[in-house]
Amino acid sequence: MRTKIIAGNWKMYKTIAEALELVKTLHYGCQCNATEVIVSPPATALPKVAEFLKDSYIKVAAQDLFWEDFGAYTGALSAPLLKDAGAEYVIIGHSERRQYFGETNETVNKKIKAALKHTLIPIICIGETLTEREAGQVGEVLATQITNGLAGLTEKEIADSVVAYEPVWAIGTGKTASPAEAEEAHVIIRQLITKQFGNDAANKLRILYGGSVKPANSKELLSLENIDGALVGGASLNAKDFIEIIKSCT
Numbered sequence: 496m497r498t499k500i501i502a503g504n505w506k507m508y509k510t511i512a513e514a515l516e517l518v519k520t521l522h523y524g525c526q527c528n529a530t531e532v533i534v535s536p537p538a539t540a541l542p543k544v545a546e547f548l549k550d551s552y553i554k555v556a557a558q559d560l561f562w563e564d565f566g567a568y569t570g571a572l573s574a575p576l577l578k579d580a581g582a583e584y585v586i587i588g589h590s591e592r593r594q595y596f597g598e599t600n601e602t603v604n605k606k607i608k609a610a611l612k613h614t615l616i617p618i619i620c621i622g623e624t625l626t627e628r629e630a631g632q633v634g635e636v637l638a639t640q641i642t643n644g645l646a647g648l649t650e651k652e653i654a655d656s657v658v659a660y661e662p663v664w665a666i667g668t669g670k671t672a673s674p675a676e677a678e679e680a681h682v683i684i685r686q687l688i689t690k691q692f693g694n695d696a697a698n699k700l701r702i703l704y705g706g707s708v709k710p711a712n713s714k715e716l717l718s719l720e721n722i723d724g725a726l727v728g729g730a731s732l733n734a735k736d737f738i739e740i741i742k743s744c745t
């Protein structure tokens with residue numbers, strides 16, 4: 496039985512004061528032990544959010560990292576620095592990083608290895624664009640992202656990591672993959688992981704769905720066999736909506 500994860504990716508939203516207000520509402524508003532809950536604030540608010548949440552059931556993720564540990568890399572944040580600030584997870588390869596910041600499957604691979612080296616749990620994002628879906632290339636795109644992005648990892652490392660399937664066309668658009676489309680993609684991902692890393696790793700790996708998840712659709716998506724949680728963008732910025740999504744796990 497895989498414990499479900501509900502993760503909120505706040506992207507480039509929330510000042511420090513706004514971030515603290517949101518986590519306080521989440522912490523006091525929903526004591527949830529059956530589900531792993533993660534919030535991913537912008538780097539500026541992460542230390543304060545992590546400090547407030549240090550004894551909470553809610554965990555903290557960074558939104559990206561650089562693969563070197565230290566050095567002359569202006570603007571970058573490494574795994575040791577993010578751990579020092581209180582992160583336990585890190586989102587890697589989000590489609591917005593691929594689209595606007597030149598992220599590739601090869602850089603994703605280096606970042607995953609850097610995260611694992613420092614025991615930061617990677618939340619690895621994959622997913623196809625609308626053009627790729629319309630061209631019937633979903634399986635092919637996911638296979639390339641998995642083969643190249645996860646190259647060289649061990650079975651145990653994969654079992655302990657998290658993958659998020661985020662169809663690019665469903666992110667921030669209000670268009671959600673239908674439950675059947677989402678489940679189909681998650682099954683493909685689990686089969687690809689089985690092929691590359693074996694049954695045990697594939698059975699343990701949590702695969703989250705992301706793309707316009709909201710209280711109105713979360714229950715149905717989260718009830719599907721291969722959907723082990725959600726990576727929520729817009730709806731995670733609002734405490735009431737995010738708590739409703741957390742509660743829809745049970």
Ligand code: 13P
Nearest residue numbers: 504666667706707728729
């Ligand atoms: P939305 O929930 O706003 O579509 O964003 C999804 C996402 O990108 C989470 O990482």
